[in-house]
Amino acid sequence: MATKLKEVDAVMIGMGMTGAMMAKEFTMAGLRVVGLERGPDRRPHEESILPRIRDELRYVQRIELMQDNSVDTIAFRNSSGQTALPIRRWSAFLPGEGVGGTLNHWGGMHWRYLPTDFRIRSVIRERYGASAIPPDMTIEDWPVTYDELEPYYDRFDKMCGAAGKAGNLKGRKIDGGNVFEGPRGDEYPTPPLKSSAGAVLMAEASRSLGFHPFPSPFGASSTPYTNIYGVQLGRCEYCGFCGRNTCEANAKASAPSHIMPVLRGDPRFELRTHAFVSKLIYDRQAKKVTGVLYTDMKTGEEYEQPANIVVLSAYVFGNTHMLLTSGIGQPYDPRTGRGLVGKNYCYQFEAPATAFFENRNLNPFIGAPGDRMVIDDFNGENFDHSGLGFFGGGYIVGGSGAAPPIGGRDVPPGTPAWGSQWKKETVRWYYRAIEFNTQGSVYANRANYLDIDPTYKDSLGRPLLRLTYNGTDNDHAMSRYLLTKVDAIIKAMNPTTYEMRPRPRNFTIVPYQSTHNTGGTMMGTSPGNSVINRYLQAWDASNLFIMGASTFPQQPGYNPTGTVGALAYWAADKILKDYVKRPGPLVQA
Amino acid sequence: MRRLYSSALLGAVMLVASPVFAADANRGKTLYAACQACHTEKDDALGPSLKGVVGRKSAALDNFRYSAPMKRSNLTWDERSLREYLTDPQGKVKGNRMPFSGLANATDVADVIAYLQTLK
DSSP, rough: OOOEEEEEEEEEEOOHHHHHHHHHHHHHHTTTEEESSSSSOOOOOSSSOOOOGGHHHIIISSSSBBOOOOTTEEEEEESTOOOOOEOOOOOSSSOSSSGGGGGGGGBBBBBOOOOOGGGHHHHHHHHOOOSSTTTTTTOOOOOOOOHHHHHHHHHHHHHHHBBOOOOTTHHHHHBBBBBSSSOSSSSOBBOOOOOOHHHHHHHHHHHHHOOOOOEEOOOOOOSOOTTTOOEEEEEEEEOOGGGGGTTTTTTTHHHHHTTHHTTOOTEEEEEEEEEEEEEEEETTTTTEEEEEEEETTTOEEEEEEEEEEEESSSSHHHHHHHHHHOOOOOOOOOOBOOOTTTTOOOOOOOEEEEEETTTTTOOOOOOOOOOOEEEOTOOOSSSSOOOTTOOOOEEEEOOOOOOOOTTOOOOOOOOOHHHHHHHHHHHHHHGGGEEEEEEBBBBOBTOOEEEEEEEEEEETTEEEEEEEEEOOHHHHHHHHHHHHHHHHHHHHHHHHHEOOOOOOOOSOOOOOOOOOOOSSSOOOOSTTSSOTTTEEEETTEEEEEOOGGGOOOSSSOOOSHHHHHHHHHHHHHHIIIIITTTTSSSOOO | OOOHHHHHHHHHHHHHOOOOOOOHHHHHHHHHHEEEEEEOSSSTTTSOOTTOOOOOOOTTTSSSOOOOHEEEEEEBOHHHHHHHHHHHHHHHHHOOOOOOOOOOOHHHHHHHHHHHHHHH
């Protein structure tokens, strides 16, 4: 029997980036907030310190900051005819755990989506005809526009101290920034990072081909910066360990370094760690979630935490799983196309390439993911898709920095995978490799979805979430097209040798590809096409707000974090302006 | 007002440490923003407090867990050792765990030291 606790104004399920952002915004408005986090607390002065933070074995190979698969995982299969098996060790994607969540180990790729991304279904129909979209491509317009989100993108920039250069300031195009981006209200809070040597070469080659290179926007401060919450931040030190670690320099945006220092001492906020929420307590008649049930993972005791507002701020999988196991909304059925919870699961379709330059020394041990140069000429609807046989696209990025001692050992194709010859080749090429990546979109397909697994259970006895996913013909064609552009750029750089690595036909859960899982609790204009409305409020429970990339109708050709952050601030603003005064649906069904 | 403050501060610096006659503590204070994300007076600060650091022995504070190289360095933080350390932290104390690559500009270093001298 669960112990019933005193009601609070709001409870956060998951204290990752969005949980911390919402808790901070709510407490600033006077609400009493409890933050429930299934993992441990993470404090920069204990964890984000040298030399341990540069321990590649610990954090990159042994993925210390990630969810414990022995407690909870997901089951996976490629198609609905197969039997899914549980993922016993994360690899293709890495959901995080503990305060700060998955954002603790983001690479800092800090993007906004294109204005056309938000109305992609309409744009494709307008440009290529009403029947252009294949029947199995279930893409939708977002119920919110770029212009509506812009001020919240800006606020997120200023919480992160993001580094970059604007390419479109209030409609004025600026050479050297991303001229394809939507109009920004303000410049980035800090200037772009210095470019790695390989990035400079990539930019030169891209420009010679008529493309528009610009420095990659980065979710870390390049100079000392004080964020919107008054937290003093350091500057990026180009250590290069961002991708699986927290930041040693208090520069890369994360909840522990950018929000928790000011949230922690707030008497209106209480953090409970090792608190694993197993269920939303749902009142179907009232269309409300009255509270949440959680287990203290240290004692095994169960608690009920009643709350006026429930913020579901777990990872994409946790959000969808929670709705499915709590009986909120109708589960998606791919055979009939009916039901919405679990629908439009999307991923990121990345295909890399590496070029080797015998006579260059690129000092790859210095750097950060933000030291890259990017072209956005082949993203979304930035280019004409007539006759190409696919929709979507992605940015192309190249650079040479941040190659860690274990993982950063690119060798040319044909090199043995081990032994003395391999050793010789890694020494020979370590300084001489430039890496490229294509950040391909995934446009929703009716066969890719999330539901409940019939066989396997987690440590709390709940059935696992099941992911059914495979790359579609559309996304493969998109990816091959992007790689032809990478090929042209690499050729213009005149390398000694190079290797393109197109995606294998079938998606596999190894090796690492991208943690950009999206969808499952998609947002939309009505209960007939979505799980939540434009303010991230569940149609079936008016006091339930869902954060994160599970709200995306599909995944454009960018990293999702910028939009995740903007949506959270957009929802927080509406909740505090309107919902707390008059609780109820913010959009009439 | 700002200029008054600046010259008052500079005067104070010159009294304490006459050799840094050209250093601008006020400018040093601005540059110190790069240090301040870690070097605060808070319990959970990432770096040790720098209050009174000038003239102090290295690794002197009981409440901060210094790296072994810093403990072994046996330095006194005078103007010269600070200058060498801030110019190239890893060069001066190899293996110390301050994640800062140093200040390349000698004037910047002098100004930061001038500011450090005001921290009491």
